[in-house]
Amino acid sequence: xxxxxxxxxxxREIQELLEKKFSGKVRVTGTEERRVCANVDRDCIHDVCAYxxxxxxxxxxxxxxxxxxxxxxxxxxxxxxxxxxxxxxLTAELPADDLRIWSVADIWAGANWHERETYELFGIIFxxxxxxxxxxxPDTYEFYPFRKSYKLRGKE
Amino acid sequence: MMSxxxxxxxxxxxxxxxxxxxxxxxxxxxxxxxxWTLKAQLDGEIVTDAEPIIGYLxxxxxxxxENRTYPKIIPMADRLCYAASMTYTHLYCMTVExxxxxxxxxxxKYMRIMADEVCRIQSHLxxxxxxxxxxxxxxxxxxAMREREFxxxxxxxxxxxxxxxxxxxxxxxxxxxDEEFMMYAARCVDRFEKAVWDIxxxxxxxxxxxxxxxxxxxxxxxxxxxxxxxxxxxxxxxVDFDIRRDDPxxxxxxxxxxxxxxxxxxxxxxxxxxxxxxxQSCKIIKQTLQKIKAIGKNAPYRFKVPSKVPAGRAxxxxxxxxxxxxxxxxxxxxxxxYRLKVRxxxxxxxxxxxxxxxxxxxxxxxxxxxxxxxCLGETDR
Numbered sequence: 107x108x109x110x111x112x113x114x115x116x117x118r119e120i121q122e123l124l125e126k127k128f129s130g131k132v133r134v135t136g137t138e139e140r141r142v143c144a145n146v147d148r149d150c151i152h153d154v155c156a157y158x159x160x161x162x163x164x165x166x167x168x169x170x171x172x173x174x175x176x177x178x179x180x181x182x183x184x185x186x187x188x189x190x191x192x193x194x195x196l197t198a199e200l201p202a203d204d205l206r207i208w209s210v211a212d213i214w215a216g217a218n219w220h221e222r223e224t225y226e227l228f229g230i231i232f233x234x235x236x237x238x239x240x241x242x243x244p245d246t247y248e249f250y251p252f253r254k255s256y257k258l259r260g261k262e
Numbered sequence: 263m264m265s266x267x268x269x270x271x272x273x274x275x276x277x278x279x280x281x282x283x284x285x286x287x288x289x290x291x292x293x294x295x296x297x298w299t300l301k302a303q304l305d306g307e308i309v310t311d312a313e314p315i316i317g318y319l320x321x322x323x324x325x326x327x328e329n330r331t332y333p334k335i336i337p338m339a340d341r342l343c344y345a346a347s348m349t350y351t352h353l354y355c356m357t358v359e360x361x362x363x364x365x366x367x368x369x370x371k372y373m374r375i376m377a378d379e380v381c382r383i384q385s386h387l388x389x390x391x392x393x394x395x396x397x398x399x400x401x402x403x404x405x406a407m408r409e410r411e412f413x414x415x416x417x418x419x420x421x422x423x424x425x426x427x428x429x430x431x432x433x434x435x436x437x438x439x440d441e442e443f444m445m446y447a448a449r450c451v452d453r454f455e456k457a458v459w460d461i462x463x464x465x466x467x468x469x470x471x472x473x474x475x476x477x478x479x480x481x482x483x484x485x486x487x488x489x490x491x492x493x494x495x496x497x498x499x500x501v502d503f504d505i506r507r508d509d510p511x512x513x514x515x516x517x518x519x520x521x522x523x524x525x526x527x528x529x530x531x532x533x534x535x536x537x538x539x540x541x542q543s544c545k546i547i548k549q550t551l552q553k554i555k556a557i558g559k560n561a562p563y564r565f566k567v568p569s570k571v572p573a574g575r576a577x578x579x580x581x582x583x584x585x586x587x588x589x590x591x592x593x594x595x596x597x598x599x600y601r602l603k604v605r606x607x608x609x610x611x612x613x614x615x616x617x618x619x620x621x622x623x624x625x626x627x628x629x630x631x632x633x634x635x636x637c638l639g640e641t642d643r
Contacts, residue, residue, distance in 0.1 A: 140509055141577070165487035168579065168588055169605040184577065184588065184605075188487060188501055191509035195577060216490020219613040242317040242642055251322060258329050 113163045114190045117142055120162060128154055140192045148181075148198040152208040158185055158194060159213045167210070168193065170220035172228035174254045178202055179230060183210070200230065209235040227252035280306060285624065289318055293628035295392050296638030300615060300631070307623050312616045316609075319642035327602045332358055332432060332571060335599070340426040342604065343640045346385040346583045348377045348427050350604075350640070353580045355430045356511060357589040357602075359567075361576035362432075367562045369554060370434035371512040376447075376550040377420065377429060378580075379543040383454070384413045385583035386536050386543075389635040390461060393533070396632040397471050405461045412450045419443045434564025444551055451544045462537055475530040479618050479630035482527060489614040492607050493585025494539060495634055498532035500525040505581040517549045532633040569597045582607055584635050606640040 112119065120142050121134045131147045132154060146154050158164045168184040183196040198207060209232035211218040219241060221232045226240040229250035240247065249256060288299035297318035303311035323342065327335050339354040340347040352374050359366060387410040394402025414424045420443060421429040421436060429436050465471045481491070486499040497504070504521040506514040522538035524531035573595040579588035585607025592601040611634045618634075619627050 165484075166490060166492075168490075168586060169590070169603065171590060171603040171605075173592055173601050173603075182590065182603075184590070186586075188503040191503075191505070193509075193577070193579070214490065215488050216610050216613070219609060223609075242320040244317075252325055256325075258325065 111161050111163060115162050115187070115192070116190075117192060120192065120194060123162070124154070124158075127157060135197075140190070141195065142192065143195045144197070146196045146198045148200055148207050151181075151183075151196070151198050152210060152213075154196065155183070155185070155210045155213050162194075163187060163189060164192075164194060167214035167217040167220070170210070170217050170224060172224040172230050172252065174228060174252065176202075176254050179205055179228060181207055181224065181230060205230045206233055207231075208233050211235055226250070229253065282310060287627070288315075293396060293631065295632075295636045296641075298612070298636065298638055298641070300619075300627070302619065302624065302627060304624055307625070309619050309622055309624055309627065312619050314612050314615045316612065316638070316641055319638045321643065323643040324602055324604060327599055329598070331597045332569065332599065335602070336431065337426065337428050340428055341639065342606075342643065343385075343582075343584075343637045344425050345388045345637060346381040347425060348374075348381040348429060349580060349582050350587065351427070351430045352378055352512075353578060353582075353587055353589050355432050356578045356580065357576050357591045358432045358571060360578055361571045361574055361591050361593050362567060363572075364433065364565065364567060366434050366512075366565060368513070369438075369557045369561045369563045372550045372553045372557070373435050373439065373563065374430055375512050375514060375517070376547055376554070377427070377435075379546045379550070380413050380416050380420075380447075382543045382583040383540055384410055384417075385635075386540050387413070389536060389583075389632075392635075393629075393632045394465075396628040397465070397474060399464065399468075399471060402461055402464050405464070409454060409457055409461070412454065416443075416447050416450055419446055431564055433567040434562070436564070438559075438563050439554065444555060447547065448551055451547050455541065455544050458537075458540060465533075472530065474626065474629050475528070475533055475633075477528050477530075478622055478626045479529045479532075479633060480527050481618065483525075485617060486527070489617060490610040491585070491614050492611070493582065493635075494535045495532050495611060496585065497521065497523045498535040498633075499527040505579055505586060509579065511578065511580060513550075513553075516553075517546050519546050529629055529633045536635075570595065571597075571599075579605070584608055584637060584640075585611060587640070604640070604643055606643065608634065608637050608641045609643075612636065612641060 117137050124132045131150045132144050134144045136143045164185040164187045166186040168186045171182050173180040179200045181198045185194045222241045225238050283304045285302045288294040289297040299315040301313045302309045339350045342350040387406045391403040391406035421427050481499050483500040502523045507521050519542045522535045571593040576591045588605035590603040594600040
């Protein structure tokens with residue numbers, strides 16, 4: 107069964123489609139003009155991204171970033187549609203003792219380095235990533251410098 | 263015709279059985295503008311594999327910001343990219359303003375987009391100079407740098423600095439413009455629109471340089487979108503998208519300009535898109551100068567803003583001279599950001615260097631990578 111594709115989904119359409127297709131797993135937290143923000147369960151992040159890429163025609167992954175909230179970590183995705191300028195912001199929460207999430211580098215090749223960067227700076231492991239190695243920092247680093255537990259000089 | 267040649271080379275197996283060789287280009291290499299390395303695997307003269315290596319300039323910019331109050335980050339944002347410093351400062355100020363939920367005066371919006379376009383011209387001229395040296399045309403380098411100097415003077419008259427301008431502020435801009443500046447800027451843009459033809463004709467009228475660009479670094483529209491390439495490199499590959507037009511910020515929806523898009527997808531198309539953007543930037547600067555004049559002398563150009571940003575999140579993006587740059591701010595109610603993420607266009611563009619150079623001759627690699635317009639300050643952050 108082929109799914110219907112939307113080339114220019116409006117903000118309202120995106121909200122309805124995501125909540126209908128992934129009921130309970132995707133919670134839209136807010137919408138603005140050309141912006142949709144949603145929380146996603148980390149187990150279904152790959153399915154949600156594949157749907158957004160394939161059926162909603164979001165061809166471009168603007169950024170993938172990590173965020174250390176001390177009691178848990180977040181991976182935040184910004185996905186962009188080239189036909190109407192809409193950005194979908196997905197937030198997946200990871201428990202502090204299990205920092206793993208599925209990679210989306212096979213959906214958007216542009217997410218590859220974003221994930222590598224998030225891995226080396228936060229220690230979040232992206233399962234299924236083609237080459238999860240350090241990119242900006244030296245290979246000998248054994249710590250993750252962007253975590254809140256890593257204090258800057260003068261702040262120890 | 264050239265593109266057919268390249269296609270033939272790609273399919274052709276090497277007639278002589280030779281070992282493949284890794285060539286390390288960089289970090290100090292004439293073709294790498296800035297410190298980065300391209301490892302290229304060669305089969306004869308054809309590049310079969312490539313791997314970019316970055317990180318020589320990683321300063322931990324995002325982490326440093328967590329240690330500073332909001333206004334103190336403005337001069338740091340200048341240092342992200344020296345060729346287009348104003349765009350990053352502008353982006354940072356927009357992000358904080360969005361988190362604060364405030365609007366800036368109309369005059370400041372026009373001044374910011376004027377400054378952005380001046381930076382775009384500076385950056386494109388810097389790129390043109392680099393292309394000149396990469397192609398072996400030193401006259402282009404000298405002439406482009408000479409033209410750039412006039413736009414540096416606009417910066418000096420605007421805010422007193424040539425490169426690290428420190429001009430936009432959270433809530434507006436640092437200072438107003440005077441009559442003399444308006445006159446000088448208008449004259450400079452008028453002059454430039456004529457003078458740039460000299461530089462273009464140096465490249466375009468010479469089949470040597472055109473044939474080196476035509477047909478090299480070919481990508482399809484889908485591959486380009488999927489690889490995350492943005493900016494002029496993307497618009498030269500047929501993706502019709504410009505944040506200034508399709509997701510407008512500040513007052514870009516109130517000025518009239520065109521977005522050049524070419525479907526060829528080779529280095530020459532990327533070159534042409536950037537050249538056309540120079541003229542469009544001139545068009546925008548002229549309009550903004552008129553609008554600033556129409557708003558009048560005594561109109562406000564800066565609002566006072568609170569030093570503490572309420573807890574929340576803000577995402578903004580902006581069309582940098584090199585592509586799509588974005589910032590994401592997580593604030594926790596104090597006077598320092600909790601997390602500030604910078605999305606740099608070149609960080610992603612350079613990650614696509616393997617599909618760009620694969621299958622081309624080693625001699626074409628500098629030309630292909632020149633069309634990405636490297637800037638390491640923003641790539642490594």
